[in-house]
Amino acid sequence: MTGQLEVRGLNVVFDGFRAITDLDFTVQPGELRFLIGPNGAGKTTLIDVVTGRTRPTSGSIRFNGTELRGRREHAIVRLGVGRTFQTSVVFEELTVLENLDLAASFRRRLPSLLRARRGTSAEVAEVLETIALTPLADRPAGVLSHGQRQWLEIGMLIIQRPSLLLLDEPVAGMSRGERERTGELLRAVAKDHTVVVIEHDMEFLRRFASQVTVLHEGRLLCEGTVAEVQADPHVQEVYLGRSSTREAAA
Numbered sequence: 001m002t003g004q005l006e007v008r009g010l011n012v013v014f015d016g017f018r019a020i021t022d023l024d025f026t027v028q029p030g031e032l033r034f035l036i037g038p039n040g041a042g043k044t045t046l047i048d049v050v051t052g053r054t055r056p057t058s059g060s061i062r063f064n065g066t067e068l069r070g071r072r073e074h075a076i077v078r079l080g081v082g083r084t085f086q087t088s089v090v091f092e093e094l095t096v097l098e099n100l101d102l103a104a105s106f107r108r109r110l111p112s113l114l115r116a117r118r119g120t121s122a123e124v125a126e127v128l129e130t131i132a133l134t135p136l137a138d139r140p141a142g143v144l145s146h147g148q149r150q151w152l153e154i155g156m157l158i159i160q161r162p163s164l165l166l167l168d169e170p171v172a173g174m175s176r177g178e179r180e181r182t183g184e185l186l187r188a189v190a191k192d193h194t195v196v197v198i199e200h201d202m203e204f205l206r207r208f209a210s211q212v213t214v215l216h217e218g219r220l221l222c223e224g225t226v227a228e229v230q231a232d233p234h235v236q237e238v239y240l241g242r243s244s245t246r247e248a249a250a
């Protein structure tokens with residue numbers, strides 16, 4: 001399995017503001033890694049740098065041994081790095097199936113694009129099953145619930161066959177039931193992909209995370225299992241402390 005990510009000595013500075021400082025971050029092939037940290041910790045910026053959307057000030061980002069720094073976004077996609085955004089990218093007027101077909105066409109070469117599609121391919125059918133949307137394949141994406149829409153986005157990503165998936169807060173705004181199904185979906189996807197998930201819901205982490213990386217103010221604060229991270233006094237102070245205060249206040 002491929003999908004190893006090695007970030008070394010990463011610095012990102014925006015107009016003098018240090019969004020990421022001296023960050024080392026390694027994800028092994030086939031891992032399901034959770035990335036947590038308070039708002040503004042630099043989580044989305046890290047994904048933006050890996051995917052070529054944001055240029056780092058210094059450092060290196062190696063993916064399967066290839067340096068990504070300096071490459072364009074589409075070139076990084078072609079190397080097998082896929083991501084979701086915090087905002088939705090599905091086409092509401094198109095059906096679930098059409099959205100998946102469209103996403104699949106992004107990786108096809110021109111000749112196969114020109115060839116008319118012959119029904120639902122085995123690949124699309126399999127992705128529909130994985131994201132639990134087979135019964136809704138012919139419905140417009142606009143009718144999907146918030147959770148179903150997120151699953152469609154994940155489906156649109158995996159159909160492009162990335163080996164590394166970077167998911168930015170995929171369970172934000174989901175109901176408890178949708179979160180549970182998303183956690184199971186992530187586990188299934190991680191069987192044949194390397195997955196990095198940004199999420200800060202502790203209940204979700206306790207349920208689905210094994211390895212967790214905690215960022216705080218652009219630096220690596222702590223890394224380990226959920227239990228190790230929760231037991232870390234620094235994490236409790238800057239992250240869990242705040243979150244449990246919020247929980248207590250809620």
Ligand code: ADP
Pocket residue numbers: 014017019037038039040041042043044045046
């Ligand atoms: P997180 O995803 O962990 O909440 P972000 O990575 O979005 O945090 O942001 C980290 C910090 O960098 C924040 O203080 C944010 O305001 C700042 N930041 C992010 N992107 C930019 C940008 N393009 N220009 C200036 N500041 C930015």
Ligand code: MG
Pocket residue numbers: 043044045
């Ligand atoms: Mg973010």
